[in-house]
Structure formats: C-alpha cells, structure tokens
Amino acid sequence: MSARIFRRNATMWSGGLLLAALLVGGSALAGEAPPVRLDSTADHSKYKELQQEFASGPELTKVCLSCHTEAARQVHRTKHWTWDFLNPENQQRLGKKNVVNNFCISVPSNYAFCTSCHVGYGWKDASFDFSAEENVDCLVCHDTTGSYRKLPGLAGHPPYKDVEIPPGSGKIAKAVDLSRIAQKIGKTSRDTCGACHFFGGGGDGVKHGDMDSSLASPDKEVDVHMDATGLDFTCGTCHKTASHDVPGSRYTPVGKDKGGAHMRGKEDKSNPATCQACHGLSPHKDAGMAAKLNHHTDKIACQTCHIPAIARGGVATKMSWDWSTAGRLTPDGKPMIKKDDKGRVIYDSKKGDFTLGENVVPEYAWFNGKVSYTLLGDKIENTEGVTHINKLGGSASDGESLIWPMKVFRGAQPFDAVNKTLVTPHTAGNDDTAYWKNFGWEKAIETGMKVAGADFSGKVGFIKTDMSWPITHMVAPKEKALGCNECHTRGGRLDRIEGVYIPGRDGNSLVNLIGWIVAGATLAAVALHGLVRIVRRPR
Amino acid sequence: MERIYIFTRFERFWHWTQALLVIGMLLTGFEIHGTYHLLGFAKAHQIHGIAAWALIILWVFAIFWHFVTGEWRQYIPTMKNVDVVLRHYAWGIFRGEPHPFKVTRRQKHNPLQAQAYLMVKVLINPLLWISGLLYLYYNELAARGHHFDLASIALAHTIGAFLMLAFFIAHVYLITTGETVGAHLKAMLTGWERSDEKSAR
Numbered sequence: 045m046s047a048r049i050f051r052r053n054a055t056m057w058s059g060g061l062l063l064a065a066l067l068v069g070g071s072a073l074a075g076e077a078p079p080v081r082l083d084s085t086a087d088h089s090k091y092k093e094l095q096q097e098f099a100s101g102p103e104l105t106k107v108c109l110s111c112h113t114e115a116a117r118q119v120h121r122t123k124h125w126t127w128d129f130l131n132p133e134n135q136q137r138l139g140k141k142n143v144v145n146n147f148c149i150s151v152p153s154n155y156a157f158c159t160s161c162h163v164g165y166g167w168k169d170a171s172f173d174f175s176a177e178e179n180v181d182c183l184v185c186h187d188t189t190g191s192y193r194k195l196p197g198l199a200g201h202p203p204y205k206d207v208e209i210p211p212g213s214g215k216i217a218k219a220v221d222l223s224r225i226a227q228k229i230g231k232t233s234r235d236t237c238g239a240c241h242f243f244g245g246g247g248d249g250v251k252h253g254d255m256d257s258s259l260a261s262p263d264k265e266v267d268v269h270m271d272a273t274g275l276d277f278t279c280g281t282c283h284k285t286a287s288h289d290v291p292g293s294r295y296t297p298v299g300k301d302k303g304g305a306h307m308r309g310k311e312d313k314s315n316p317a318t319c320q321a322c323h324g325l326s327p328h329k330d331a332g333m334a335a336k337l338n339h340h341t342d343k344i345a346c347q348t349c350h351i352p353a354i355a356r357g358g359v360a361t362k363m364s365w366d367w368s369t370a371g372r373l374t375p376d377g378k379p380m381i382k383k384d385d386k387g388r389v390i391y392d393s394k395k396g397d398f399t400l401g402e403n404v405v406p407e408y409a410w411f412n413g414k415v416s417y418t419l420l421g422d423k424i425e426n427t428e429g430v431t432h433i434n435k436l437g438g439s440a441s442d443g444e445s446l447i448w449p450m451k452v453f454r455g456a457q458p459f460d461a462v463n464k465t466l467v468t469p470h471t472a473g474n475d476d477t478a479y480w481k482n483f484g485w486e487k488a489i490e491t492g493m494k495v496a497g498a499d500f501s502g503k504v505g506f507i508k509t510d511m512s513w514p515i516t517h518m519v520a521p522k523e524k525a526l527g528c529n530e531c532h533t534r535g536g537r538l539d540r541i542e543g544v545y546i547p548g549r550d551g552n553s554l555v556n557l558i559g560w561i562v563a564g565a566t567l568a569a570v571a572l573h574g575l576v577r578i579v580r581r582p583r
Numbered sequence: 584m585e586r587i588y589i590f591t592r593f594e595r596f597w598h599w600t601q602a603l604l605v606i607g608m609l610l611t612g613f614e615i616h617g618t619y620h621l622l623g624f625a626k627a628h629q630i631h632g633i634a635a636w637a638l639i640i641l642w643v644f645a646i647f648w649h650f651v652t653g654e655w656r657q658y659i660p661t662m663k664n665v666d667v668v669l670r671h672y673a674w675g676i677f678r679g680e681p682h683p684f685k686v687t688r689r690q691k692h693n694p695l696q697a698q699a700y701l702m703v704k705v706l707i708n709p710l711l712w713i714s715g716l717l718y719l720y721y722n723e724l725a726a727r728g729h730h731f732d733l734a735s736i737a738l739a740h741t742i743g744a745f746l747m748l749a750f751f752i753a754h755v756y757l758i759t760t761g762e763t764v765g766a767h768l769k770a771m772l773t774g775w776e777r778s779d780e781k782s783a784r
Contacts, residue, residue, distance in 0.1 A: 339722040528625035534617055545734040548617040548624045552738050559745030566749040570756035573672075577760075580677040 089227035098222040101165040101201060102178040108226070109177055116177035118288040124163045126174065127151070129295050134416055138295045144420055146365060146433050146455040146509040147245035150468035153495035157196040157472035161240040168199035170495070183222070184239065188230040192220050193239070196472065234260055234270060237279040246395075249359035253404065253451040254517035258357025266357040268521045284316040292317030297514060299413030299438060300345075300446045319346040343544060345411070345446040347516050349526040353403040354451050356518050360388055360400040365455040368506035370396035371483040379483070394471075394480040396456075406449035406515055408538055410438035420498050424464045424507060430454075431466075433511035440543025447541055451513040458485055460493075461505030468492040589691050589776040597645050598771060604638045605747065607631075612744050635715055642708075658701045661694050668695045676760060686776050696757075703750055711743035 081087055088094055098104040109116055119125050128139035140158070144150045151158045159167040164179045166172060173179060181200060183192045194202050195209055195217055202220040203209075209217045242248060242257045249256030264271040269281070283292045292315055301320035306312045315321065325341060328334040340349075355361040372393055374380050379393030384400075391397050414437030418424070424431050438445035460467050470491035471479045479488035485504045493500035531538040532548030539549065590598070607630060613619065614627035621627070649655040667683045672695075675683070684693035692700065717724070717736045724731060761767040762777060770776040 342722070528628060529623045532615075532617075532624040532628075533620070545732075545737055547615055547628075547737060550734065550737070551616055551741065552734075555738060555741055555745075559741065559748075562745055563748045563752065566752045570753060574756065574759070576677055581679075 084230065088229045091227075094223065094226045096223060098226070100204060101181055101183065101222065102176075104222050104226055105165075105178045105180055105182055108182045108229075112182075115182070115288065116180040119163060119180045120174065120177075121287075122163075122289045123293065123295075124288075124290065125180070127162065129293075131295055131415075133296065133414060136417055136419065138417060142419065143417055144433065144466045144468060146453060146457050146511050147251055147362070148471065149367075149457060150420070150492070150496070152468050153470040153492040154472045156199040159200040160194040160196045160198065161243075162200045165200050182229070183220075183225050185232050185236050186229045187225050187236055188228050188233065189225050190235060192225050193217065231278070232280050232285075233278050241279075245362060249355060249357075249361045251362070251453075252513060252517070253354040253361035254351065254513075254515045256355065256357055256359035256361065258359050259517065262357060262518075264521055265524070266518060268519050282317040282321075291315055294514075295415065297411075297413045297415070299411045299448070300444050319350075343440075343447060345448045347514070347519070348408060348447055348449050350519050350522070351406070351449055351515050351517075352520055352524060352526050354406050354449075354515055355402045355404055356520070358402065360386075360402045361404070361451065362398050363401045363404065363451075363453065364397075364399045365395065365453070365457075366397040367458060368396060368456045370394060370479075371485075373483065393483065404451070405537065407452045408447050408541055409436060409450055409512070410440055410445040410541070410543070411436050411448040411450075411514055412438040412442055412444035414438070418466060420466055420468060420496060422465065424459060424466070427459070427461075427464060427505070427507055430508045430510050433509050436512050436514070440541075447538065447544075449515040451515055452510055453513065454508070454510045456506045456508050458489060458504050459507045460489075460499075460501050461503040462501035463499055465498070467500065467504070468496045468498070470495070586775050586777055587686065587688060588774055589686060589688065589770060590774040592774070593648055595771060595774055597641060597648070600641055601638065601645075604634045604641070605751065608634045608638070609744065609748055609751065612740075616741060616744070632719070635719075639712070657691055658697050658704065660698050660701055663694060665694045665698070668693050672760070681762070682760075699750070699753075703747075707743055707746045707750060710739060711747065714739035714743060 093107050093110065098107075105116070123129050123139060126139060127141040128137070129142075130136075131138055141151050148154075148158075155172075156168045163181050163184055164172075165181055166179055181194075183202075184194060192202060194200055195207070197209075202222075203217050205219045207217050207219075209215060238255070238257065238260055241252070241255050242259065243250070244255070245251030249258075258266055259270055261272040262270050264274050267277075269275050269277040280290075283290050285291065298315045298318050301314065301318040302325070303312065303314045304320060305324040306314075306316060306321050319327070323346070326338045327341070327346070328337040369391070370393060372380070372391075380391070381389055381393070382391035384390045388400050389398065390400070416435050416437070418431055418433055418435075436450075438448075458467050458469060459465065467489045469479050469485065469488040470477055471488065474481060476482065477484075477487040477491040479485065482488065486502060489504060490500055490502065526537070528548075530536055532546060534549050536549060538546060610621070611627040611631040611634070614621050615624060615631055622630070664684070671680065671683050682693070714736050717731055718733075718740055721731045721733055721736060758767040758771070759765075761770075766777060
C-alpha cells in the first residue's frame with residue numbers, strides 16, 4: 045500500500061547543486077582541504093560498519109543503534125511505533141491499531157499488510173515484540189535515496205529479494221539495497237513522510253485530500269510552503285520534531301491556537317504545526333484590507349480561506365466508499381474493476397463503489413480540536429441514520445472553535461446487525477477467510493473480530509458512516525485565497541454555519557419586511573401625489 | 584419677481600457631496616446586506632467604507648459650519664404653520680395654489696421641512712453613524728472588553744438605512760413641488776431661489 049512511485053526531484057536537484065558548489069569550493073582551495081559536507085556532521089558512507097551487506101532490516105538497525113544509542117527507545121515512545129494512543133481529554137483508546145474507519149476499516153487481522161506503514165519490522169500479529177530495539181525501522185523515515193520501500197504483506201519488512209507483487213501480476217519489486225541506503229542516510233523529507241501519509245487509505249491521495257504525491261515536489265500553486273523551487277518546506281519544518289516524537293496529531297488537534305508565534309528562547313509546548321505558531325494571531329500585513337482580515341481570525345481558521353479546495357495537486361481523493369456493493373463478480377466468478385473516463389477506479393469487487401474528486405469545495409464546520417470516535421464495541425443507536433466515525437466538537441459560542449474546512453468522507457460499511465456495533469473484517473491475506481480472496485463477509489468478519497477480541501453475532505448488515513478530516517495542507521498562495529464574496533452571500537460557502545452573523549448572508553426578515561413596506565409606501569405615496577398633481581394641473 | 588441668495592457655496596457643496604455619498608452608501612449598503620448583487624460584496628464593502636469616512640469628514644465640517652454661522656437655528660422645530668403647510672400639500676397644491684410659506688434668508692425651510700431635516704440630523708444620521716462605527720470597530724471594542732452583538736449592530740444599521748431610503752424618496756419627490764418642477768433643484772444648484780408669491784406656475 046505504501047509503494048513509493050514518485051521520485052524526489054526537487055530535493056535531489058538542490059542536493060546536486062549543493063554538492064556541485066562544494067566541489068567547486070573545494071577545488072578553489074586546491075589541495076588545501078578536502079570538500080566538507082555542510083548538511084550534517086556525519087557522512088555515513090565513511091562508516092566501516094555500514095560498508096557491508098545486511099541480510100535484514102533489524103540487522104542494520106542494530107548497527108545504527110551502536111551509535112544512536114537512544115534512538116530506538118525514543119521511537120518506542122511514539123504513536124508511530126505503538127499505533128496506540130490514549131486521548132487524555134476523553135480517555136478514548138485511539139491509535140491505528142484501535143480505531144475503525146470507513147476506508148480500509150481496521151488494522152487487526154490485517155497486520156502483515158497494514159504494517160507496511162509501521163516504523164518497524166515484523167509486526168504480523170499480536171505477538172510482535174514492541175520492546176525489541178532492533179525492530180525499529182530507521183530507513184523508512186531517514187532514507188534519502190528514494191529506493192527504500194516496504195510492501196504490503198511483508199509485515200513492515202522491505203523486500204530482501206526481488207518479488208512479484210501482486211503475485212501473478214508480472215510486476216517485480218526489486219530487493220532494497222540496505223547497505224547503500226544506510227550509507228546515504230539523512231533527514232526526513234516530504235518523500236519519506238509521504239511514503240505512508242500520501243497513500244493513506246490504500247492509494248495516492250485516497251484518505252486525506254490535502255496530502256498526496258503532488259506534495260513530493262509541489263509548485264507554489266499547490267503548496268506555498270512546500271514549493272520545491274521556493275520555500276521548499278519539508279513536513280518537519282512545521283511538524284518540528286524532537287526525540288523522534290512528531291507533533292501535530294489528528295487525534296488531538298488544535299482547533300484555535302491563541303498562543304501566537306513561537307519564539308526562540310521562550311518555552312512553548314504548544315503544537316508547532318499550527319499556522320499561528322509561525323504567523324501569529326494578526327497575520328495580514330498588507331495595507332487596506334489587513335485590519336478587516338485580521339478581525340476574521342477570531343472566527344475563521346486560516347485554512348478556510350487559504351485552502352480554497354481539497355485535492356488541488358492533480359491527484360483525486362476518494363469522497364465516498366460504499367462497501368455494501370463489494371463482492372460482485374464476473375459471470376465466471378472473477379473479481380472485477382471498473383474505471384471512469386479518467387482511468388480512476390470507481391468499482392472494485394474487493395472494496396465496492398467509490399466516488400473521487402479533485403478541487404473539491406470543502407464543507408465547513410465549527411471545530412474546537414476535540415474529536416470523539418465511534419470505536420469497536422460502541423453501540424450504534426440509529427442504524428438507519430449516519431454513524432459518525434469521528435465526531436468533531438465545536439460551536440460558535442464555546443470560545444475554543446474556529447470555522448474549519450473539512451473533507452467529509454461518506455460511506456457504507458459492514459456492521460454487526462444484532463449487536464449493533466462496528467466490525468473489523470479480515471480483508472487482506474492469502475487464506476480461507478480474507479474478504480479480498482473469498483468475498484464472504486461473515487467469515488471475514490468472524491476472523492477479524494476474533495483477532496480484535498470482540499463479540500460478533502454472525503449477522504452482517506451495512507450502515508452509513510461519515511468521517512471528517514479537517515483540511516490543513518496544500519495552502520495556496522495568498523492571491524488564490526478566498527475572497528469576501530465566497531462567504532458573504534446567501535448560498536455561499538458558509539451558508540450552513542450557525543451562531544455567527546455574516547453580513548450579506550444574514551438579516552432580520554421582519555426588519556427587512558417592515559423596511560421595504562415603509563420605503564415602498566413612501567414611493568407609492570409620492571407617486572400618487574405626483575399623479576394627482578399632473579391630472580389636476582391647471583391648463 | 585424677487586430673487587434671494589439662499590444656499591451658500593459651502594451649503595451647496597455639502598448638499599451635493601452628501602447626496603452622492605448617501606446614494607452610493609444606500610446602493611452599496613443594501614448590496615452588503617445581501618439585497619442584490621451589483622458590484623460583489625468585496626467591492627461594495629470597500630466603497631461603503633471609503634464613503635463612510637468621506638461622509639464623516641464632510642459632516643464634521645458641516646457641523647462646524649452650522650455652529651459658526653448660526654445656521655443651526657434653521658432647524659429649531661416649531662408647530663407654527665405646520666397645519667397650513669400640510670393643508671397645502673394635501674389640497675392647495677392640486678388646485679395650483681402657491682406655497683403658503685415664503686422663503687427668507689432667515690428661514691429657508693418651511694416648518695414641516697425643517698422638522699424632517701431635524702429628524703435626519705438627530706435621529707437617522709446618529710443611528711447610522713453610531714451603528715456604523717460599531718460595525719467597523721466591534722472587534723477592537725471586544726478586544727477591550729466591550730462586547731457588542733454583531734447581529735444587533737447590523738439590525739440597527741439596517742433600520743437606519745431603511746429610514747434614510749424613505750427620507751431620500753420623499754425628499755427627491757418634494758423638490759419637484761416648488762413654483763415650477765425644477766425650481767428647488769435650480770436653487771440647490773445655483774443658490775438662488777425665486778421668492779415671488781404672485782409669479783405664475
């Protein structure tokens with residue numbers, strides 16, 4: 045699922061330029077001093093320990109840890125490793141291994157596939173040793189070659205020998221060269237983060253809508269900060285990481301950052317990835333409209349105006365997923381795939397029907413950063429209505445909310461029709477119960493629920509679900525930010541936002557009625573008066 | 584026939600600039616209110632804001648002028664002869680009777696007219712001004728701990744706008760009720776008013 049199909053052109057370019065500059069600089073000093081790397085204090089290609097063949101990832105990790113003694117145990121403390129997170133605000137047990145979503149649904153019973161996006165090696169089932177330091181995968185985040193890849197089904201391992209994937213497809217995934225990658229190890233990049241985060245939900249751009257492979261090397265139009273020939277931010281520029289713990293999580297987002305810009309020397313434990321963490325609370329500086337725009341920041345998230353659409357980079361995002369239509373086979377019993385006129389998959393027997401969208405206008409909602417999930421075992425009250433996979437808190441009056449843009453992902457997914465709970469189907473696997481091989485929900489869900497340790501009645505139904513994704517990436521250049529007219533009108537973008545008076549949208553209908561009656565009556569009276577004057581005009 | 588110089592250069596400048604600004608603000612204001620789409624909210628908002636400040640500056644000068652010249656006395660309300668003027672508009676005007684009120688330099692406006700202008704000055708304008716300034720600055724006020732509800736501010740401002748619109752309609756009509764249809768308009772343009780009861784209509 046994490047196949048890295050793009051190359052990091054821009055960073056390679058800038059790296060190449062840097063190298064060339066260094067070589068020129070070096071030769072100018074003709075024999076006085078060898079060229080020096082300025083991007084790091086260590087050139088890993090010079091380490092004897094790395095100049096050897098490695099049979100497996102863990103073997104290499106042991107060598108990494110011989111110098112970076114604390115690194116693995118730092119990683120062990122993070123969500124990237126545990127896939128487990130206790131929300132301190134509402135005590136919900138979240139994390140990738142616990143939540144159920146309406147994309148690929150859930151991780152348990154599908155570990156060997158899902159963990160191709162785990163920062164470790166070997167998580168194939170519950171027996172995985174989370175305390176083993178050598179199980180940490182350094183390369184997946186620190187590769188600079190663009191050649192490292194982890195394949196679904198290998199439980200977080202990269203291919204150590206050439207493999208055909210999917211089996212029978214004729215497509216060969218080359219074995220990774222661990223030694224070469226290790227010698228070129230470096231900082232994280234848009235590509236390394238993107239190897240998983242661009243492909244969430246099972247493919248490029250599927251899940252987020254504001255993160256896809258177009259951010260590997262975006263131009264200014266797509267992302268004003270990551271602009272590969274401009275500011276060239278990496279993910280880590282905003283998600284400023286210390287001790288391997290990446291800040292800015294979707295489980296506990298910041299709805300309204302009142303703290304203002306971070307400052308060196310001033311201790312600030314707030315999320316460094318918010319807009320305000322750099323831009324402060326009065327970000328508009330241009331003369332003219334600046335003051336009025338700054339007034340909007342107490343009600344409107346920066347993202348609402350500055351990210352005018354979802355999926356702006358040319359990669360479509362999934363907008364809906366109907367699992368209830370999965371399992372239709374060709375007359376000879378084979379799974380099938382249907383594509384739209386742009387060649388995008390809109391039906392897959394394994395997964396059901398999809399709709400996709402590019403440049404989608406977001407939905408808007410008050411959001412205070414508080415998120416509660418419908419988890420496995422939670423009773424679904426209304427099986428006819430829409431179940432919210434995650435429910436976002438917020439209102440006009442709580443003082444903690446701003447109006448945010450959202451990708452609302454809608455779908456239908458299997459549930460336990462008797463116990464009225466979400467279910468965790470066993471989808472991926474080459475066995476007798478995996479849905480994607482056998483197309484039987486009952487067996488797939490039975491297996492999945494057993495692994496998850498949850499009750500299953502055996503009766504499968506389908507419920508409508510939705511899931512909200514606050515949009516925060518792909519910030520457009522300021523010239524492309526939304527203008528006043530988008531919202532200050534009836535039927536505009538914020539038409540359904542409650543609790544706030546929006547000039548151009550709102551008004552008091554009684555006052556309007558009386559006002560027009562008064563103005564109309566005045567007009568009628570003077571018209572009548574004038575008419576009588578004309579008629580009675582003395583000749 | 585007698586001609587008197589009734590509107591000084593400043594008064595005429597004040598009147599016509601105000602007329603232009605008020606018409607502009609009515610047009611843009613009702614667009615901001617969402618009544619129609621003409622220029623788009625952004626442009627309407629921009630013009631409305633500029634016109635507001637221009638009008639405020641104009642009014643500061645006008646108020647100053649009223650006090651130093653003593654012209655504010657023109658607006659001291661009286662009920663004397665109001666009935667006569669009302670009778671004229673309701674009856675006499677249709678019979679071709681001349682206006683019962685004789686314009687003088689000391690009393691430029693008939694008592695009904697003076698009352699109407701006074702209402703604009705002490706009721707409609709302050710309502711629009713105060714609500715308009717609150718509309719512009721409610722964020723700054725909130726930051727200083729004075730919280731105003733934007734919907735209420737907008738409501739007051741809208742009421743003011745409807746009253747101004749009604750005044751504007753009546754005013755534009757009533758200027759045609761001079762000795763000739765164009766007489767009052769001409770006076771406001773040139774400053775000179777014909778004041779001869781016997782002159783034929």
